[in-house]
Amino acid sequence: MRLQGKVAIVTGAVGDAGEAQARLFAREGAAVLLTDIRESEGRSLAADIAGLKNHTASFCTLDVTDEDAWGFAIKECVTRFGNLNVLVNNAGVIQSEPLLEITDQEWERVMAVNTKGVFLGTKHAIPAMKNAGGGSIINISSTSGLLAGGRGAAYGTSKGAIRTFTKYAAVQYSNDGIRSNSVHPGPFESEMIADILRSTVDKEASIARSPMGRLGKVEDVAYAALFLASDDSSYMTGSELVVDGGMTAQ
Ligand SMILES: NC(=O)c1ccc[n+]([C@@H]2O[C@H](COP(=O)([O-])OP(=O)(O)OC[C@H]3O[C@@H](n4cnc5c(N)ncnc54)[C@H](O)[C@@H]3O)[C@@H](O)[C@H]2O)c1
Numbered sequence: 280m281r282l283q284g285k286v287a288i289v290t291g292a293v294g295d296a297g298e299a300q301a302r303l304f305a306r307e308g309a310a311v312l313l314t315d316i317r318e319s320e321g322r323s324l325a326a327d328i329a330g331l332k333n334h335t336a337s338f339c340t341l342d343v344t345d346e347d348a349w350g351f352a353i354k355e356c357v358t359r360f361g362n363l364n365v366l367v368n369n370a371g372v373i374q375s376e377p378l379l380e381i382t383d384q385e386w387e388r389v390m391a392v393n394t395k396g397v398f399l400g401t402k403h404a405i406p407a408m409k410n411a412g413g414g415s416i417i418n419i420s421s422t423s424g425l426l427a428g429g430r431g432a433a434y435g436t437s438k439g440a441i442r443t444f445t446k447y448a449a450v451q452y453s454n455d456g457i458r459s460n461s462v463h464p465g466p467f468e469s470e471m472i473a474d475i476l477r478s479t480v481d482k483e484a485s486i487a488r489s490p491m492g493r494l495g496k497v498e499d500v501a502y503a504a505l506f507l508a509s510d511d512s513s514y515m516t517g518s519e520l521v522v523d524g525g526m527t528a529q
Contacts, residue, residue: 291370413456465523
């Protein structure tokens, strides 16, 4: 068990990738605090995981854009599970209009969830991780944070900012035993891009960009997060783990 004795928070845990991370982390021995804005689904998912043999999980409502809610969630985590060792900043929202069609409000919304949410989570997790003697922060960015596309400038910018922010946290807190790394998935099957994948043309275009000839799966991202959460990656901080079937290698 790769996460035995560790306590983890996953944001956006009701979403497809977040659920896969929460299930895998709990299976690998972590006590997992699932968080999301979708309260009733979150509670039943956490109860489902907690009902499995040797699994520990609980739920706390958390809007990642709300600083007070972060303070509450971290406190809840330490009260329920005694510590905080791992934070996966996974919650995110998509944006796919062309640049000139992005409204001021849409830009602010995407930045608030995807970028400010990661900043607030990191800011509030670090003191708890210091108390725990160290920790691992995993920020789910995207290949859109590495390379530009024809649409989604706000989304890509928000994910590029995460990449840089991750390195600041890594440099400033490595002396405290806190590691911070970003994960950059290519497109994977999930509710977030379901509309895009419903179009056969767009789906085939996405698949065609991958040398492996397939889209990603939520498990591909979850195993990358597991590696970064575990002590197997203890010499990695400030790094970018790309999980895209070779899409950005070409
Ligand atoms: N799906 C893809 O192709 C893809 C590719 C690269 C990166 N990503 C990233 O992976 C992460 C997970 O995406 P997914 O595909 O599972 O999406 P998803 O839409 O299935 O899940 C996202 C979750 O985030 C939650 N959320 C939204 N706003 C929130 C807020 N303010 N506070 C807390 N939670 C909030 C939603 O309720 C949802 O449960 C995201 O950061 C996304 O940008 C996705």
